[in-house]
Amino acid sequence: MTMYLDHAATTTMRPEAWEAFEAAAHSLDRNASGQHAEARKAKNALEEARERAATLLGMERPHDIVFTGSGTEADNLAIIGASLASGRRSVAVSAIEHDAVLNAARSLERFDFSVDLVPALRSGVVDLDAIGAAAASKPAVLSVMTGNNEVGVIQPIARIVEIVRRVDREILVHTDAIQAFNSEDVSLEETGADLVSLSSHKFGGPKGVGLLAVRKGVRLEPIIHGGGQEAGRRAGTYNVAGIVAMVAAMETAAADRASFKNRTGAERDVFESAVLAGHPGAKVTARTTERLPHISHIRFPGILAETFLIRLDQAGIAAAAGSACQSGAVEPSHVLTAMGFSDIAAGECVRFSFGWDTPQGAGWRAARSVLDVLGAL
Amino acid sequence: MRALVAMSGGVDSSVAAALMLDQGYDVIGVTLKQWEGPDGSMPTAGCCTLSDAEDARRVAAQLDIPYYVLDYVDEFTKAVVEPFAAGYLNGLTPNPCIECNRRVRFSALLERTEALGCDVLVTGHHARIEEHDGTHRLRRAVDGAKDQSYVLHMLNQAALAKIRLPIGEMTKTAVRAYASDMGLRTAEKPDSQDICFVASGDYRDFLAERLPEVAAPGAVLDMDGAVVGEHPGTAGFTIGQRKGLGVAIGSPRFVVDIEPAARTITIGTYEDLLVDGCAVTEMSFTDQPPSMGESVGVKVRYRSEPFDAIVTAVGDRWEFSFDEPQIRPAPGQSLVMYDGEYVLGGGVIVGDRRSVPMVL
Numbered sequence: 153m154t155m156y157l158d159h160a161a162t163t164t165m166r167p168e169a170w171e172a173f174e175a176a177a178h179s180l181d182r183n184a185s186g187q188h189a190e191a192r193k194a195k196n197a198l199e200e201a202r203e204r205a206a207t208l209l210g211m212e213r214p215h216d217i218v219f220t221g222s223g224t225e226a227d228n229l230a231i232i233g234a235s236l237a238s239g240r241r242s243v244a245v246s247a248i249e250h251d252a253v254l255n256a257a258r259s260l261e262r263f264d265f266s267v268d269l270v271p272a273l274r275s276g277v278v279d280l281d282a283i284g285a286a287a288a289s290k291p292a293v294l295s296v297m298t299g300n301n302e303v304g305v306i307q308p309i310a311r312i313v314e315i316v317r318r319v320d321r322e323i324l325v326h327t328d329a330i331q332a333f334n335s336e337d338v339s340l341e342e343t344g345a346d347l348v349s350l351s352s353h354k355f356g357g358p359k360g361v362g363l364l365a366v367r368k369g370v371r372l373e374p375i376i377h378g379g380g381q382e383a384g385r386r387a388g389t390y391n392v393a394g395i396v397a398m399v400a401a402m403e404t405a406a407a408d409r410a411s412f413k414n415r416t417g418a419e420r421d422v423f424e425s426a427v428l429a430g431h432p433g434a435k436v437t438a439r440t441t442e443r444l445p446h447i448s449h450i451r452f453p454g455i456l457a458e459t460f461l462i463r464l465d466q467a468g469i470a471a472a473a474g475s476a477c478q479s480g481a482v483e484p485s486h487v488l489t490a491m492g493f494s495d496i497a498a499g500e501c502v503r504f505s506f507g508w509d510t511p512q513g514a515g516w517r518a519a520r521s522v523l524d525v526l527g528a529l
Numbered sequence: 530m531r532a533l534v535a536m537s538g539g540v541d542s543s544v545a546a547a548l549m550l551d552q553g554y555d556v557i558g559v560t561l562k563q564w565e566g567p568d569g570s571m572p573t574a575g576c577c578t579l580s581d582a583e584d585a586r587r588v589a590a591q592l593d594i595p596y597y598v599l600d601y602v603d604e605f606t607k608a609v610v611e612p613f614a615a616g617y618l619n620g621l622t623p624n625p626c627i628e629c630n631r632r633v634r635f636s637a638l639l640e641r642t643e644a645l646g647c648d649v650l651v652t653g654h655h656a657r658i659e660e661h662d663g664t665h666r667l668r669r670a671v672d673g674a675k676d677q678s679y680v681l682h683m684l685n686q687a688a689l690a691k692i693r694l695p696i697g698e699m700t701k702t703a704v705r706a707y708a709s710d711m712g713l714r715t716a717e718k719p720d721s722q723d724i725c726f727v728a729s730g731d732y733r734d735f736l737a738e739r740l741p742e743v744a745a746p747g748a749v750l751d752m753d754g755a756v757v758g759e760h761p762g763t764a765g766f767t768i769g770q771r772k773g774l775g776v777a778i779g780s781p782r783f784v785v786d787i788e789p790a791a792r793t794i795t796i797g798t799y800e801d802l803l804v805d806g807c808a809v810t811e812m813s814f815t816d817q818p819p820s821m822g823e824s825v826g827v828k829v830r831y832r833s834e835p836f837d838a839i840v841t842a843v844g845d846r847w848e849f850s851f852d853e854p855q856i857r858p859a860p861g862q863s864l865v866m867y868d869g870e871y872v873l874g875g876g877v878i879v880g881d882r883r884s885v886p887m888v889l
Binding site: 456458459462463465466483528529 | 557595597599600641644645646
């Protein structure tokens with residue numbers, strides 16, 4: 153029997169998204185920018201989807217949503233696009249950001265930007281004192297993710313925004329909410345951020361679609377140039393089927409939030425308790441910090457994650473460690489390093505993540521399987 | 530029974546994986562990520578590159594076996610790359626493939642084989658392992674021209690018992706024909722000759738980059754130590770080299786010695802190049818060590834035929850008296866002992882037979 157515990161990498165597409173995708177791929181297959189009836193039909197569906205997404209994110213103007221080709225692209229547009237459009241020459245990002253944010257920020261060094269890395273505490277929460285200091289150096293953009301993709305720690309975004317605003321109202325605050333959308337309200341109003349990135353496939357939509365929610369009046373320099381789509385902020389022929397399917401998944405996910413939190417949280421808690429009971433040496437990362445409900449990050453001292461993952465895979469359990477690089481080798485995680493883990497400790501950590509379709513009882517069954525594999529090691 | 534197959538992305542290891550399936554094993558394929566570019570990604574030039582890993586992955590998919598990339602960058606850097614550069618500076622010419630086999634593939638990966646629940650470790654090397662009455666012997670490959678037993682001499686009984694080398698039983702032509710029949714994408718892939726972590730394919734560039742000393746000009750000395758010319762950097766020379774010495778003397782001259790730290794090369798006549806023996810340390814044996822005074826075949830370079838020598842040992846230092854004078858083996862290279870087709874063991878050459886041993 154196989155058991156999928158890697159929903160944080162990508163989760164199952166929701167039936168509502170499948171349905172929307174199939175319908176759109178069949179009947180809305182023309183270029184939405186054209187001057188004819190079929191194009192108008194596609195464009196209409198696209199704009200209707202944009203309005204629904206705006207409603208979900210509590211935004212007045214649908215055109216403040218920019219559709220992108222991925223969550224990574226949304227992060228890049230936020231960091232690079234907003235920085236280049238500002239007159240400033242530095243950016244600040246937390247040390248536990250996803251590579252999409254970290255490397256987008258680093259790419260600005262080529263344009264003579266300086267990059268300020270805001271440290272995290274051992275709890276996995278970004279150091280709020282350091283946020284104030286970073287804001288004082290007047291970066292164009294300050295970016296802190298809503299919920300971490302590896303350890304699940306939720307960042308106090310509203311509090312961070314408050315600190316930043318008190319220092320300098322001109323700083324644009326970006327939050328990568330890609331991992332958090334399933335369980336958290338990540339609207340501009342709720343987070344207080346100026347820029348929010350989302351990725352479709354993390355909440356049950358198709359891959360290859362994302363969006364950036366932009367506060368009214370924030371200027372973005374495009375990073376993809378071409379035919380002027382998305383009000384000149386992101387060129388490229390519209391992926392109509394992908395976008396309408398993403399928005400269908402968004403609506404379902406948003407309506408499912410409270411239940412998702414309860415369901416995955418319960419499975420996760422049972423899973424962790426059972427693993428700890430059966431393998432007392434294991435250590436749950438950030439267990440006492442507020443975490444996303446679907447992520448469990450556990451260190452198994454003395455057991456190399458690389459080996460453990462292969463043994464889990466052989467037993468039909470899909471889990472993850474660190475972040476997979478292009479070759480597929482497991483690399484040491486910069487998130488864990490930022491939280492004070494030694495390289496050895498970081499190499500002993502495995503992430504198990506649950507999803508909207510995780511069945512009841514899966515946490516307990518998963519723990520049993522994980523303990524079986526541990527017993528064979 | 531479960532087999533862990535080290536897949537480099539070449540034809541030999543591709544076929545090795547297929548053969549283990551034929552033998553009824555459950556097979557897991559792995560590629561070792563041994564070195565990386567400055568951004569931490571897989572290298573794109575040299576061997577064991579990203580595209581090689583991709584070939585291995587595609588072959589594994591075709592064979593329908595699980596496949597993983599294992600990160601051995603730290604181990605490989607510490608055990609192979611750094612000693613290679615440091616050894617060179619001490620006047621040694623280490624063989625990185627042998628050090629990799631000794632310290633990474635057949636130590637760390639062999640341990641990992643067990644941790645992954647596998648019974649045997651399989652590679653695509655051209656060599657044979659035979660078992661007679663519980664004793665395992667390492668034998669030259671069926672295809673003599675492709676024989677790699679030299680680089681496997683460090684395997685002991687415990688390792689030999691855990692390793693399978695199915696390719697050693699086949700000629701290269703047969704390996705390619707098998708791959709071709711199976712429709713494996715690596716069937717026609719050329720053999721790799723490079724040192725895997727040397728991206729440019731030329732180890733001299735790699736050395737020059739890491740060790741500025743070896744790319745700096747220095748003196749060419751004659752056998753009496755008198756300066757007879759200048760050279761552009763010691764990295765460009767190997768012992769026995771005749772061409773490119775930049776010195777015009779009546780009779781042919783050869784590189785007899787290289788001292789990178791002093792930036793000198795010493796040249797002499799062909800006779801100066803000949804020695805009648807060498808000293809070896811760090812010896813290991815596939816089974817029992819040879820008896821003192823025994824005559825064994827010895828191979829002092831990867832691509833040369835064994836010649837006969839008499840072996841004696843004082844403590845850890847082994848001496849080999851050659852039956853006929855031979856071109857001076859380069860210190861740092863491996864000497865491997867053979868009994869006919871069978872490997873007895875080997876070690877690292879530290880100097881000429883009666884010279885003062887170099888400090889490793």
